[in-house]
Amino acid sequence: MRERVKKISKNLNKEFFLKKLQDLKQELQNNLTQIKKETEPVSCDCSIGDTREELLQVQTVMIEALELRRARLQKVEIAIRKLEEGSYGICIDCEEEIAKERLEARPESDLCIVCAGSNS
Numbered sequence: 001m002r003e004r005v006k007k008i009s010k011n012l013n014k015e016f017f018l019k020k021l022q023d024l025k026q027e028l029q030n031n032l033t034q035i036k037k038e039t040e041p042v043s044c045d046c047s048i049g050d051t052r053e054e055l056l057q058v059q060t061v062m063i064e065a066l067e068l069r070r071a072r073l074q075k076v077e078i079a080i081r082k083l084e085e086g087s088y089g090i091c092i093d094c095e096e097e098i099a100k101e102r103l104e105a106r107p108e109s110d111l112c113i114v115c116a117g118s119n120s
């Protein structure tokens with residue numbers, strides 16, 4: 001039985017992407033803190049139903065935004081770990097190298113454009 005050799009990403013500017021990922025991580029963390037502050041339960045003295053509903057709607061949107069950022073932050077952290085291991089920039093699905101342009105646009109990408117396209 002042949003052992004499957006994992007591809008190691010090459011031709012990648014490790015420092016460049018590490019910096020990018022760390023910046024993104026910081027930005028997302030700041031974002032999360034800010035959204036959390038805004039989603040803190042607000043006591044509503046108003047008796048007008050509409051306003052309360054609106055408020056709930058805003059909170060739902062906020063929570064969704066929070067979840068999205070939290071998920072992205074997780075991906076960023078995984079990407080940082082991969083960068084350190086040397087497997088960064090490899091599609092987790094087909095194990096092909098992810099296009100540099102894609103990584104530059106979304107450094108936390110773990111799927112190549114083909115796999116990302118067929119997944120969504």
Ligand SMILES: [Zn+2]
Nearest residue numbers: 091094112115
């Ligand atoms: Zn792929």
